[in-house]
Amino acid sequence: MNTKTGSARAYVGAAGLAALAVLFGSLGSWQAGRAAASREAQARFASGAEATVLAPPAALDEAQRFRRVEVRGEYVGEPQFLLDNMLHGGVAGYHVLTALRVEGLRERLLVNRGWVAAGDRRVLPDVTAPGGARAISGRLERLPRPGLRLAAAESSTGGAPLVVLQFPTAEQLSERLGAPVAAYQVLLDPAAEGGYVREWRAPGIAPERHLAYAGQWWLLAVGAAGAAIVIAAKTTMRREP
Structure with missing residues (x-):
């Protein structure tokens, strides 16, 4: 060479x-x-538990994420939304998202009532929402987002009373519900009634x-x-x- x-x-x-x-x-x-x-x-999530409790905001800004909110309303029983492909302890399942009707608010609040295991996917879990007016408390958080959202990426199965969705937007949820919704979710307090597994933490890896x-x-x-x-x-x- x-x-x-x-x-x-x-x-x-x-x-x-x-x-x-x-x-x-x-x-x-x-x-x-x-x-x-x-x-x-993680620091903001920890401090959010001790910060002043908020009324439901019209829109969620970064400073309000993880802050506590208290409101009184009534769950909308149908439809409810099962957010698919949510993991807990390495097990696949759903997050149960239930709309809350609040007097004086035009938008429905989306309450995340926690995680349930998927089990046999041919049989959806029984996640009947409690009836009657009740006090709801939890943390404000954005709706779950995919790492990359593609056009027409919504995937859904089922219909009323349960709709299974993957990373829906507020607009898609509003269309399914037939009423306007707030563009965020309320992570229901772990001690509150009517919920499932709720070990909330800041999103992302350690x-x-x-x-x-x-x-x-x-x-x-x-x-x-x-x-x-x-x-x-x-x-x-x-x-x-």
């Missing part, structure tokens, strides 16, 4: 490794940023896992950068007379 050609290929390989080092380093920094965001969400992923990417970046330096140095030494 021609020495110049071999050297050129070696330098190209070193440059490719250097580019990979930059990419891996960027991915590590991205994961570190995710860890910081997760830590902030910051420690993000940091572990960041460390892996940074180690790969160091390895790629080191290999690039070694290849470039050896190639330069071979070319020297």
Whole structure:
């Protein structure tokens, strides 16, 4: 092989490794940023339990997420919504979303009454909502979102009294319900009656896992950068007379 050609290929390989080092380093920094965001969400979730109780807002802003809300109303028994593909302890199931009619509010509030196991998917669970007016308390949170929402991505089965949905928007829920709904959910308090499994926590994975992923990417970046330096140095030494 021609020495110049071999050297050129070696330098190209070193440059490719250097580019990979930059990419891996960027991915590590991205994961570190995710860890910081997760830590902030956990802190806001913890502080939300102690903050002043709110009345139902017209729209949910970031500062109101995880804040407590108290309201009195009556559940709308049909239809109820089962949010599919919700995991608890590694088991697949549904979150039960029930509309609440509140006097003086145009929109229905969407109360997440907790998680139920899916079991035999040919038989939907009995999640009959309690009747009569009642006091409801819980935390304000956004509706669940997919990592990537595609056009016409709504998937549903069943009809009244139960509709199974995956990551519906407020508009889709409003259309199914036949009434306007608030564009957020209320996570029903664990001690409240009429609910299911409710071990609420800040969404996302733990910051420690993000940091572990960041460390892996940074180690790969160091390895790629080191290999690039070694290849470039050896190639330069071979070319020297």
